[in-house]
Amino acid sequence: MDKEQTTHFGYQQVPVMEKASRVAGVFHSVADKYDVMNDVMSFGVHRIWKRITIDAAGAKQGSKVLDLAGGTGDLASQFARIVGQSGKVVLSDINASMLENGRQRLTDLGIAGNIEYVQANAECLPFADNTFDIVTMAFGLRNVTDKESALRSIFRVLKAGGRLLVLEFSKPVLPGLAPIYDQYSFKFLPFMGKLIANDADSYRYLAESIRMHPDQETLKSMMSNAGFERVTYTNMTGGIVALHKGFKL
Numbered sequence: 001m002d003k004e005q006t007t008h009f010g011y012q013q014v015p016v017m018e019k020a021s022r023v024a025g026v027f028h029s030v031a032d033k034y035d036v037m038n039d040v041m042s043f044g045v046h047r048i049w050k051r052i053t054i055d056a057a058g059a060k061q062g063s064k065v066l067d068l069a070g071g072t073g074d075l076a077s078q079f080a081r082i083v084g085q086s087g088k089v090v091l092s093d094i095n096a097s098m099l100e101n102g103r104q105r106l107t108d109l110g111i112a113g114n115i116e117y118v119q120a121n122a123e124c125l126p127f128a129d130n131t132f133d134i135v136t137m138a139f140g141l142r143n144v145t146d147k148e149s150a151l152r153s154i155f156r157v158l159k160a161g162g163r164l165l166v167l168e169f170s171k172p173v174l175p176g177l178a179p180i181y182d183q184y185s186f187k188f189l190p191f192m193g194k195l196i197a198n199d200a201d202s203y204r205y206l207a208e209s210i211r212m213h214p215d216q217e218t219l220k221s222m223m224s225n226a227g228f229e230r231v232t233y234t235n236m237t238g239g240i241v242a243l244h245k246g247f248k249l
């Protein structure tokens with residue numbers, strides 16, 4: 001009999017079939033405290049990383065944007081304002097709790113009309129070919145079990161000339177940063193996770209999943225292999241985060 005196929009869930013090896021439900025458990029557990037934890041964990045800097053992502057997306061009035069693994073809608077809310085009523089924003093996430101928190105938050109902000117909420121797995125998107133001008137995925141890809149399938153699925157739903165932006169934790173490149181970052185990831189993150197969300201394990205998973213995620217050059221190759229062209233990346237905050245960009249030509 002074939003040996004069961006396994007994959008990483010943080011530092012643990014788990015059966016491939018189990019990873020998605022484990023990840024779902026993490027985000028179900030953190031959903032209510034997700035926004036406040038983002039500000040605490042990044043000292044507010046995630047807002048700057050996301051602002052840079054929005055600018056690089058080049059959305060205009062009338063653009064059709066998919067914010068994938070969009071969670072509570074940080075990017076989607078900004079895109080909704082830019083694309084206007086002639087455009088469309090789809091906020092999509094695999095996790096019903098994250099998506100519901102996003103819907104509630106955007107409704108409270110008075111954003112409606114040009115936004116749609118779709119629960120979906122990035123690996124098999126339920127959209128027609130050539131639908132979107134822009135796809136963004138912020139801090140989502142590292143949680144996906146089959147990243148190659150997700151990248152191919154994104155490529156399929158982009159229009160010719162469309163672009164993908166992947167904002168994700170990456171490999172620090174600034175000399176001397178790695179040991180400080182280790183302390184931050186494996187001490188500070190679980191500590192704050194316990195203090196604010198009463199959930200150290202989920203934040204330990206987040207730290208481990210960051211370390212297991214492909215580095216800048218590997219992700220660049222994966223995007224090229226999925227069909228993207230003119231793939232580039234920009235390191236931010238010493239490479240703690242990188243923004244990858246690629247086009248479907």
Ligand SMILES: C[S@@+](CC[C@H](N)C(=O)[O-])C[C@H]1O[C@@H](n2cnc3c(N)ncnc32)[C@H](O)[C@@H]1O
Nearest residue numbers: 027069070071094095098121122138139140143
């Ligand atoms: C760290 S949150 C990022 C949320 C948001 N993009 C942001 O930057 O604040 C990661 C999100 O990825 C979602 N996710 C995990 N696996 C996914 C998958 N296979 N397909 C779609 N979304 C997924 C989770 O449910 C979660 O909402």
